[in-house]
Amino acid sequence: RLLVQNRWPFRLHATYDESIERFLNVFECVNQDTPFAGLRWFFDHCETISQRNIERIAALGGGIAVQHRMAYQGEYFIARYGAQAAARTPPVRQMLAAGLPVGAGTDATRVASFNPFVSLFWLVSGRTVGGTPMYAAQDRLDRMEALRRYTVGSAWFSNDETRKGALVPGQLADFAVL
Secondary structure, eight states: OOHHHTTEEEEEEEEEHHHHHHHHHHHHHHHHHHHOOOOEEEEETTTTOOOOHHHHHHHTTEEEEEEHHHHHHHHHHHHHHHHHTTTSSHHHHHHHTTOEEEEOOOOTTSOOOHHHHHHHHHHHBOOOEEEEEEEGGGOOOHHHHHHHTTTHHHHHHOTTTTTBOOTTTSSOOOOOOO
């Protein structure tokens, strides 16, 4: 409530839907008397988020920042929870379809490499670094959409989408030509 009252942006790291569910229960209660309207807030990770909780985040105006932890831990996840559960880790296409702001990052060096090209490979190919396929074609991003999640998509989280994230006149731009 203190964060919302003071309009302080915040983020929570939550991997499992069970945790996200509990946080959203609290957020919805707070929102009844202290509206989130326009506040920038988001979850990180969300590997096992349900469609219902994606919709709840959208209703509260939040976003999701995804990281490529599954590029490194996909085989482990499949062994523990099965290929069907792994196919939604995280469900980026469903997040975008719900209209959520979705940014991509590395969360380096906590859960993955700082190298964005590993993440881009994972988002586009749907494979782990070991080559294990995790996602059906319709759940993967094309190269431009994956790059958008890193640039324009991620700028939303710092309230900078009009200042950075795109190579257009008037915006800040850092880039490398390889």
